[in-house]
Amino acid sequence: MDRKPAHPETVSAQALGWIDERTRAITPPIHLSSTYLRDPDNQYRSGRVYARADNPAFDQAEAVLCALEEGAQALLFASGMAAATAVFQALAPGDHVLAPRVMYWSLRNWLMSFATGWGLQVELIDMHEPAAVQAAVRPGRTKLVWIETPANPLWTVTDIAATAAIAHAAGALLAVDSTVPTPVLTRPLTLGADIVMHAATKYLNGHSDLVAGALVTREDGEHWQRVRKLRAQLGGTLGSFEAWLLLRGMRTLHLRVRAACASAQRVAEHFAQHELVAEVLYPGLPGFAGHGVAKSQMAGGFGGMLSIRVAAGRDGGEAAAIATAAHVQLWKRATSLGGTESLIEHRASVEGAGTPAPADLLRLSAGIEHVDDLIGDLEQALRRAHA
Numbered sequence: 244m245d246r247k248p249a250h251p252e253t254v255s256a257q258a259l260g261w262i263d264e265r266t267r268a269i270t271p272p273i274h275l276s277s278t279y280l281r282d283p284d285n286q287y288r289s290g291r292v293y294a295r296a297d298n299p300a301f302d303q304a305e306a307v308l309c310a311l312e313e314g315a316q317a318l319l320f321a322s323g324m325a326a327a328t329a330v331f332q333a334l335a336p337g338d339h340v341l342a343p344r345v346m347y348w349s350l351r352n353w354l355m356s357f358a359t360g361w362g363l364q365v366e367l368i369d370m371h372e373p374a375a376v377q378a379a380v381r382p383g384r385t386k387l388v389w390i391e392t393p394a395n396p397l398w399t400v401t402d403i404a405a406t407a408a409i410a411h412a413a414g415a416l417l418a419v420d421s422t423v424p425t426p427v428l429t430r431p432l433t434l435g436a437d438i439v440m441h442a443a444t445k446y447l448n449g450h451s452d453l454v455a456g457a458l459v460t461r462e463d464g465e466h467w468q469r470v471r472k473l474r475a476q477l478g479g480t481l482g483s484f485e486a487w488l489l490l491r492g493m494r495t496l497h498l499r500v501r502a503a504c505a506s507a508q509r510v511a512e513h514f515a516q517h518e519l520v521a522e523v524l525y526p527g528l529p530g531f532a533g534h535g536v537a538k539s540q541m542a543g544g545f546g547g548m549l550s551i552r553v554a555a556g557r558d559g560g561e562a563a564a565i566a567t568a569a570h571v572q573l574w575k576r577a578t579s580l581g582g583t584e585s586l587i588e589h590r591a592s593v594e595g596a597g598t599p600a601p602a603d604l605l606r607l608s609a610g611i612e613h614v615d616d617l618i619g620d621l622e623q624a625l626r627r628a629h630a
């Protein structure tokens with residue numbers, strides 16, 4: 244009798260059940276070779292030539308990601324930025340693309356400098372409003388719509404299915420930065436997206452010990468072929484050890500993401516009505532603007548990321564926020580997200596000029612520590628900052 248397809252938890256816990264047939268090893272070896280033997284008749288029957296283009300160390304992690312996202316193919320990259328920029332670089336100069344005003348700042352900076360300099364026509368819009376997407380899309384000219392949901396650092400929620408319908412009607416692809424929800428909570432390809440991007444540096448790996456990126460496609464089309472070629476030619480290729488670590492990290496993805504979601508929800512609820520907090524931004528709060536859409540496209544939690552706007556102290560909101568971050572003892576004052584340890588940062592200081600982050604905003608990445616420790620530490624830091 245055929246077995247039912249495994250649940251996603253099983254897929255990641257066993258990395259698709261792969262074992263090394265030669266040694267019977269349960270975890271894969273790390274292939275470090277940069278080159279592959281050519282057959283005597285001048286062919287490359289193994290299909291592998293040179294490790295800038297391809298690497299057996301990628302196979303298992305790419306297969307797991309493909310299964311989790313329900314995609315056709317996946318590609319690992321040297322970083323989330325290498326993955327994201329490949330999607331844009333596979334377009335042609337003159338192509339029109341839409342991206343959100345609120346999105347991961349470094350990609351926004353790259354789009355508004357290098358990508359526009361190279362000839363892409365990049366338009367930043369309020370992506371979470373379908374009417375704004377409809378008004379901005381140029382049928383036949385818009386080749387790509389890029390969304391991030393929930394989006395850094397305000398956690399703005401965009402309706403993936405609605406945006407996919409608008410993009411497709413105009414002949415554009417829809418790509419989704421799904422770093423924050425991960426396939427545990429949202430699978431954009433099943434909602435109509437064409438490409439999913441991950442900063443695998445974050446939750447997929449989950450231990451703050453590597454930098455990696457990934458793309459998963461719904462179809463192996465012309466654009467995807469160009470993306471694959473770009474990885475091989477530009478060389479934004481992940482190292483073998485990093486690919487191995489990523490596969491190991493993904494084995495616990497579901498446990499980590501669910502723990503982070505539960506803590507983020509508790510932290511958000513605790514501080515939502517707090518006298519020293521002006522506002523909590525979190526898609527899991529019923530009063531949050533994107534809560535309804537988040538509920539419809541995020542299953543099992545609203546993510547491990549939230550932001551708090553610190554109430555103004557004697558010297559204003561910005562000073563109070565920076566002082567709060569200075570007084571934490573357990574949360575780590577660091578950029579990034581998605582690790583086992585909880586992180587806190589004053590986002591406007593990181594993003595600099597042009598940031599949509601209010602000056603009083605602290606971005607929080609909930610880890611997997613005991614939530615009471617996290618709440619207690621933030622409480623004491625807020626009190627000391629306002630003393």
Ligand SMILES: Cc1ncc(COP(=O)(O)O)c(C=O)c1O
Pocket residue numbers: 322323324325327347350391395420422423441442443444454455456579580
């Ligand atoms: C949502 C999001 N997308 C993309 C990136 C870029 O990933 P990387 O730092 O691996 O290049 C980040 C990094 O912080 C991110 O948070």
